[in-house]
Amino acid sequence: MRYRKGLKNFLFALSIGLLCWQGWTHYDWTKSEKTILPPAVAEAQGGTGHPRQGEVQMLARAIHGESRGEPYEGQVAVGAVILNRSKHPSFPNSVNGVIFQPGAFTAVDDGQIWTPMPDDASAVKAARDALAGWDPTGGCIYYWNPATATSQWIWSRPVVKTIGKHYFAK
Amino acid sequence: MTHEFKEPHETIERQRDQVADLRKSRNGLGFLAGVLGVTTALFGYLGYNQYVQNQAFRMATENHYQRAFNELSTNVNNMELEMSRLMASNSTNQTVTGLTEVSRQANQASANMGQLPLATLLLSRTNQFVNTVGDFSQNLAERKVDANTSLTVEEQSKIRDLHKQTAFLRDELNKMGEQLNTRQLTWVDLQRQSRMQEQKGSKQQTAWYDRLWNKVLATVAGQETETQAPPILANFQFVETELQKYSPVEYDGRYSEQIKITPRGLGSGQITQEQAVQIAQSWIGQPYLDGHQINVTGEGKAAIPSYGISVVAKDNPNQNKINMDISKTGGHVIYMLKDRPVGTPTITRDDAAAVARDYLARRGFNNFEVTTVEEYQNIAVVTVVPKEGNVSLYPDKVKVRVAMDDKEVIGYDGTAYLTFHHNRNLSQPAISREDARRRVSSQVAVTGDKLVLLAKDNYQEILCWEFNATRDNMNYLVYINAQNGREEKILRVETTNAGKFIF
Numbered sequence: 226m227r228y229r230k231g232l233k234n235f236l237f238a239l240s241i242g243l244l245c246w247q248g249w250t251h252y253d254w255t256k257s258e259k260t261i262l263p264p265a266v267a268e269a270q271g272g273t274g275h276p277r278q279g280e281v282q283m284l285a286r287a288i289h290g291e292s293r294g295e296p297y298e299g300q301v302a303v304g305a306v307i308l309n310r311s312k313h314p315s316f317p318n319s320v321n322g323v324i325f326q327p328g329a330f331t332a333v334d335d336g337q338i339w340t341p342m343p344d345d346a347s348a349v350k351a352a353r354d355a356l357a358g359w360d361p362t363g364g365c366i367y368y369w370n371p372a373t374a375t376s377q378w379i380w381s382r383p384v385v386k387t388i389g390k391h392y393f394a395k
Numbered sequence: 396m397t398h399e400f401k402e403p404h405e406t407i408e409r410q411r412d413q414v415a416d417l418r419k420s421r422n423g424l425g426f427l428a429g430v431l432g433v434t435t436a437l438f439g440y441l442g443y444n445q446y447v448q449n450q451a452f453r454m455a456t457e458n459h460y461q462r463a464f465n466e467l468s469t470n471v472n473n474m475e476l477e478m479s480r481l482m483a484s485n486s487t488n489q490t491v492t493g494l495t496e497v498s499r500q501a502n503q504a505s506a507n508m509g510q511l512p513l514a515t516l517l518l519s520r521t522n523q524f525v526n527t528v529g530d531f532s533q534n535l536a537e538r539k540v541d542a543n544t545s546l547t548v549e550e551q552s553k554i555r556d557l558h559k560q561t562a563f564l565r566d567e568l569n570k571m572g573e574q575l576n577t578r579q580l581t582w583v584d585l586q587r588q589s590r591m592q593e594q595k596g597s598k599q600q601t602a603w604y605d606r607l608w609n610k611v612l613a614t615v616a617g618q619e620t621e622t623q624a625p626p627i628l629a630n631f632q633f634v635e636t637e638l639q640k641y642s643p644v645e646y647d648g649r650y651s652e653q654i655k656i657t658p659r660g661l662g663s664g665q666i667t668q669e670q671a672v673q674i675a676q677s678w679i680g681q682p683y684l685d686g687h688q689i690n691v692t693g694e695g696k697a698a699i700p701s702y703g704i705s706v707v708a709k710d711n712p713n714q715n716k717i718n719m720d721i722s723k724t725g726g727h728v729i730y731m732l733k734d735r736p737v738g739t740p741t742i743t744r745d746d747a748a749a750v751a752r753d754y755l756a757r758r759g760f761n762n763f764e765v766t767t768v769e770e771y772q773n774i775a776v777v778t779v780v781p782k783e784g785n786v787s788l789y790p791d792k793v794k795v796r797v798a799m800d801d802k803e804v805i806g807y808d809g810t811a812y813l814t815f816h817h818n819r820n821l822s823q824p825a826i827s828r829e830d831a832r833r834r835v836s837s838q839v840a841v842t843g844d845k846l847v848l849l850a851k852d853n854y855q856e857i858l859c860w861e862f863n864a865t866r867d868n869m870n871y872l873v874y875i876n877a878q879n880g881r882e883e884k885i886l887r888v889e890t891t892n893a894g895k896f897i898f
Contacts, residue, residue: 297734298718314526314650315519317509318502327586328514347734350772357769357776358794359730359808361720363697376593378517386695386703395697 280320281352283338284308287324288355289348290332290340292391297347299389302362304355306393309366316366362386365393453583460582463510464575468568470504474528475565478558482551490545494536501529512586515593516624516631520638524564527643527650528557530852534648541881553644560641567634571627580626588625649852656854658699660791660816662725671702671721678728678758679706679717686710695720699813701729727813732796733805737773740799744768744894747775747802751795754804755779760793769894773799781812783821783848786858790850791816821848824858824877831860831875834882839864839871849874849883859883872897 284304292303310316310323317323324333332338342348362368368391369379382394474497481493505525508518535550546554574580591612624632643652666674668691676684688709695701699722706717720729742750748765755763763779764787770776775797780787796806824831828844835841843863848856859874870888875881887898 296716296718298732301732312649314523314530316522317505318526319506322506322509326509326514327512328590345772350774353771353774353776354732354796354806357796357808358792358810359732359806360810361718361730361732363695363699363701363720363729363810365697376515383696385697387693 281356283321283324284355285346285349285352286338286342287330287332288351289342289346290338291330292389293348295389295391297351298361299391300348300351301354301359302365302386302388302391302393303368304352305360305362306365306368308355309360309362309364313366361388362393365395367394368392457581457583460511460586461575463507464582465572467504467507467511468565468572470500470507471525471561471565471568473500474504475558475561478554478561481546481554482558485545487539487543487545491536491539494532494539498529498532498536501525501532505529512582512589513628513631515589516628516635518631518635521564521631521635523643523650524560524638528561530648530650531557531644531646534646534852553646556641557644560638563637564634567630571630574626574630578626582627585625585627589628592624647853647855651853654853656698656814658722658724658814660813661699661722661727664725665723666702666721666726668702670726671704671723674721674726674728675704675706675719678719678731688712692718694723699729699810700724722813727809728807729810729813731807733803735798735805737798737805738800740773742799742802744770744775747797747799748777750797750802750804751775751777751779754795754807755793763793766792767895767897769896770799771893774805775799775894776806781816783819785846786821787845787847787861788816788819789847790854790856815850815854819848819856821858822878824860826860826875826877826880828860831877831880832862834875834880835862835864835873839866839873846877847874851883857883863888 284307287307288300288304292300295303307320307323311318311320317326324330324338328334330338363385365385367379367382369376370390371392372390374380379394384392384394386393477493477497477500481490481497484490484493505522508522508525531553535546539546645651645653647653672689672691675689684706686709687706689704689706692703692705695703699720701720701722704719704721706719707713708715715733715735717731717733719731721727722729745768747770748768752763752765760781762782764782765777765779766787766789767778768775769778777795777797778792779795780789780792782788791812793812794806794808795804797803798805824846832841832844841862841864845861847859847861849859850856858877860877862873862875864871864873870890872884872886872888874883874885876883889896889898
């Protein structure tokens with residue numbers, strides 16, 4: 226009987242383990258709450274190119290994934306860097322092109338941008354403000370966290386500004 | 396001997412116990428073996444499942460990269476072909492067709508290159524080359540349409556130079572394509588290798604266990620001694636260094652290296668940190684500052700060098716924080732942002748526009764005109780532009796962010812104003828309002844007009860007549876050059892419940 230009980234416990238533990246594993250591997254990380262945003266973003270006359278809903282949403286997601294927990298100014302700054310890249314000749318020339326460039330953003334590579342984001346997340350506001358023109362970085366196209374940066378090259382860039390945990394550079 | 400006969404039952408019992416023990420332990424062993432067997436089988440099955448799944452994902456990723464690479468190669472081959480045709484053309488129609496096609500292929504090449512795992516290589520010049528060729532060709536095509544001529548000698552020589560670089564890029568891409576084919580290289584492996592290399596070259600800022608893990612990974616994959624970039628990626632690095640030997644094409648467009656914007660609205664005189672604090676104080680206003688602490692947080696070295704200022708409540712430094720940047724030259728507020736939750740709106744967008752105008756007027760900005768009000772999350776972003784005489788100066792726009800619950804201004808952005816605003820001494824339009832009006836399509840109904848200053852991609856400014864026009868319930872802004880009558884731009888205006896949007 227003792228062994229039966231042991232077997233039962235073991236099988237129980239095994240099934241829990243299996244469930245966890247299967248749950249982990251089969252969890253759909255792309256599933257998340259829908260964020261509803263107004264259709265587009267206004268820009269003063271004379272501006273070029275206007276971000277559409279898909280761009281606003283992805284920008285908000287990228288900010289959320291990359292700089293959650295940073296001060297608000299730092300979140301707007303991350304959004305501004307993405308927008309600055311989309312206007313810079315050395316990068317893809319669309320917001321989504323910049324965000325999804327393989328290896329460009331950690332949060333995109335590890336899927337953090339797909340974590341659920343509430344409608345009233347500050348990242349959504351930060352995305353809109355960055356699109357409206359606020360750029361606390363003054364035109365930067367790089368940023369990194371000095372504590373976790375993996376690229377050596379990045380240290381060769383002259384730091385323009387420090388906001389929260391991030392260094393911003395041109 | 397007697398001993399044996401003395402307690403026979405005890406011996407039997409002992410033996411029985413021993414047998415039972417043996418049986419028990421054998422049962423135990425059997426059980427353990429069974430469990431091990433089942434577990435091995437299960438994990439084997441799971442592992443296999445994971446492997447199959449992993450292979451499928453890997454393949455999908457690999458196919459995506461292969462598609463992007465082959466498309467990139469095709470695009471660059473086409474760019475080269477079209478440029479060579481341009482070099483033999485003597486008509487406007489073939490020139491414009493060719494230039495447009497170069498631009499189209501270059502744009503696609505840029506998009507495809509952006510989908511390859513090359514970001515860590517920082518191929519800034521290669522990307523820049525492709526994007527600049529695209530913009531240069533588009534820009535030139537537009538000018539050739541206006542001029543109705545084929546390429547000039549100078550333009551021909553520029554195309555010839557770009558063609559040489561494109562041919563080099565094409566040859567290198569073709570070589571890489573061959574390598575990928577014959578050496579059975581996969582992008583997924585290349586990506587993994589480059590990632591490991593990047594980590595190896597990184598500063599020792601990671602935790603010791605991370606470093607150990609990376610070392611184990613590298614050893615297992617046999618990458619310990621490799622210092623050169625993996626094939627293909629090394630080829631891209633070679634392309635990057637080769638292209639750097641050419642000087643970027645000189646032209647008058649968005650990506651032109653010749654464009655150097657020096658801020659024109661700063662005035663002169665350097666300010667100290669103390670003065671920066673004073674400027675921030677007077678901008679925010681003393682009543683608000685009671686119970687708040689104002690600090691210099693740092694310095695910015697951007698196009699407009701600045702002091703960073705933060706204002707926080709003494710009793711709650713993490714909430715409702717205000718951040719500002721004050722320019723070192725002239726002591727102007729570059730931007731201000733206050734982060735706070737905003738409740739249900741009590742004012743309309745028009746009220747918000749009035750709040751913004753009042754806010755600016757009290758800070759010495761007069762003769763401003765509201766162009767758009769955008770609303771999101773109970774916040775209104777009001778765009779205002781200054782006027783010189785009766786001309787709206789669009790390049791010098793200022794943005795004001797108004798909380799729609801209590802009319803508080805929680806954001807200001809004067810970057811464009813400080814960068815572009817100056818006394819322009821605009822000349823009178825050579826084309827009269829009526830003349831310009833006649834150049835607007837007869838298919839639209841014109842409902843209004845005004846004189847505006849418009850900035851092009853290259854920041855060149857043009858004086859235009861702006862006409863509000865409608866057709867089939869769609870609204871437009873049509874811009875007619877006030878000096879030569881050229882139709883410069885057509886924008887769509889959409890009015891939604893979140894404000895007026897201009898595309």
